[in-house]
Amino acid sequence: MTEQANNSLWAKTRHSEIKVNILDHEAVCDMAIIGGGFTGCSAALRLAEDGINVTVLEAEFSGFGGSGRNVGLTNAGLWIGPDDVVKALGSAYGERLNALLSEAPSLVHKIIEDNDIQCEALRNGTLHFAHSEKGMDDLKKKIEQNARRGIDLELLDREQTFELSAAENYLGAILDKRAGTIQPLEYCHGLMKAAEKAGATIYTGTPALDIFKVGDLWYIKTEKGLLKAKKVLVATNAYLSKICPDLERTFTPMYYAQMATDPLSEEQLENYLPGKNGTWDTRMVMRSYRTDEAGRLIIGTIGNIFMNNAPLFTSWANKMVRDTFPKVGPVEWTYKWAGRIACSKNYVPNFHHLSDNLYSINGFSGRGISPGTAIGREVADFMMEKKTAGELPLPLKSPENVPFNLLRQAFYETGSQLTRIKDHFL
Template sequence: MLNDPHSHGLWEISAPAAPQTSSLTASLTADVIIVGGGFTGCSAALHLAENGVKAVVLEAVEVGYGGAGRNVGLVNAGMWVMPSDLTRTLGTDYGQRLLTALGDGPQYVYGVINKYGIPCEAEPVGTLHCAVGQKGLEELQQREAEWQGLGAPVVLLNASDAAAKLGTSVYTGALWDKRAGTIQPLAYVRGLAKAALAAGARIFTGTPVLAVERSGNGWTARTANGSVTAPWVVMASDAYTRMDGPWPALRQEQVHLPYFNCATRPLSAEQLAGILPERQGCWDTRSVLHSYRLDHAGRMVIGSVGSFAGTGHAVHRAWAKRALAAIYPSLANVEFEAEWYGKIGLTADNLPRFHRLAENVISFSGYNGRGISPGTVFGREIADHILGRKGAEDLPLPLTDPHDAKWQKAQEAFYSLGAQVSHLMPVTF
């Protein structure tokens, strides 16, 4: 996108074409203005349009330009934090509500994919959280105990059983979450947009929102060549919120963590033999984690924390080659076909946020690297709230105000530099 091969990499190469859209060049009225064409925005538009609500999505670049089109494609259940930490932070009522909503999230995502026939390489076969050393294994033992205590179908595999599913013996175990899986994320968000358009929503791309202003009893979103007026506004721009657009506080409350991926060329049958035979997506317990998975064509996608800006490209690309060879020695000489990166919006407690930014202006944001399932689910929740089916107090998150992240720029610089330092080191297990 924007002639940048490092923005969406493999996903842009392999995704079906985006639905036909254009930029806004008129003054329109609607029931809901949605700023952002990612998982949350397109899901909200779809669920609203199916209920007869006139929803207009205004996307600054293209559908899926932000985190939706750049991520690893793991459809995870829950958040990064332990379930007990989540309920401790949010309280029992909201904590249990969020755990239920996101625990059921992957099933909901795959249901949406099946309902609308979205061609996005769906693999609902679970994910494997891989233990590095004894410390990593102890972390996964705690995760297994907590999730099983909530009735979730998660199983901690010992080293030999994990090796059978992974095709590598470098880990001390792996937590198999049977609720989860993988997708081609850009293909999925484009499918959501196509379904939303078919239901009656309108989506305008290449249309940055410059300002949102009061207009009678509603709001007017102003763009370079048009405007939309509606009673409701949904801010669904998350980590890609523009500082020169409406409500930059959504950007200011997040610390951006860069994340990159590299994809090999399609592997041969001999190279694939024994590697991820069931196609689970994987990540590990390191603080600077590794993630990897296969796509439908048999490409290996490996990624970690870091940006391809400046010196980061050479450092992280070289690390990806070494890490892949350390995990799967048979892939030591495989070349990369695509490389790309984006940014993850982190909040202070690693949990998402629900804000009422003004009267009838709402947002969900801060997905902390778990955008696919939460984005889809929260888009549905937004629609239920606007439709009057759920009050603010009935949603999976408490209503809060945005607060600026402490030492935001310093933390972002630390993550970017720290990832390079980490990736200059030998890859060990």
């Protein structure tokens, strides 16, 4: 199995049709977006709704990359807490970003509703499990930090957590009712179709091979065509290919792998996330559990499932189900996949000024759905000059390299593999 095969549950069970529309001529637009994931499609929708002549270039199809291989949780905020966001960005930017991302799940679900996107949307809250006393302390800090900002999250004890999730061995959880679950590939496709309906021009199967400036226009070269634009946003996140290679040093690529079963029986579902909440835990090498509309068991963790036929992934997943949901019984894994994540230096997205009227956004660090949707709209407003750089929730900056990036990448992957070995034999 190769990464390019995109053998995900979401790809195998999608209902929407992939239509390839290759740019095979010379075209001109006001604004161009390279990348058809959450951020690029959200920005394109915002621009098109405002009457801007915008064109999207997507190398494969909407959601081919990390967007379409996502866990599918419409979470609020980032992996780090609100105080850490302020520490990373300063008070002005940090609190604007915290406020924006607190409301981001509402934005996602409103877009889904307004555009009738069929993506199994369910907004009944997510659970952040505490796997240890330290994890429980971390959740309490998260509760306190959000409470200071007027956000009420519900802290569940062990008994309440088990009642809602049927998950063993967790000490408690945060129930965040702002959030929910979606079929991420269908949501991304729906975003792209909404942008197209609003007036955006969409080209798929059209990777950008080179970008250069002639006079006041940017020229984006593709295999069979050429796109000219006044302004360009590069929104490829961890799936950079030919263009802007210097951006690869501004984030650390890592993988998040998932496995899924065929639909469980009714009896099994009574003992596996009966509240149908999407979940993740406080481990450094985190685990996620969720189900989909058909009732499949879906488990995820950090690591590259494409490496050497994914050693121990299957046996690890079997053990996690036995330990966490013992009444479910043995399962068979029908789907196995992973997506690349762009992990920024401080776990806050990067908004880069690459050159005059050339920008990029990356580094969502595994939180792409709600933040990507919300920040894509903010960047679109900036490109339309509706907001200044100082009014954005992220600072506009020159690209900065992640220190010791190759070592950081090896640390993530090796750590995830060693954790699976430890989990497997304990």
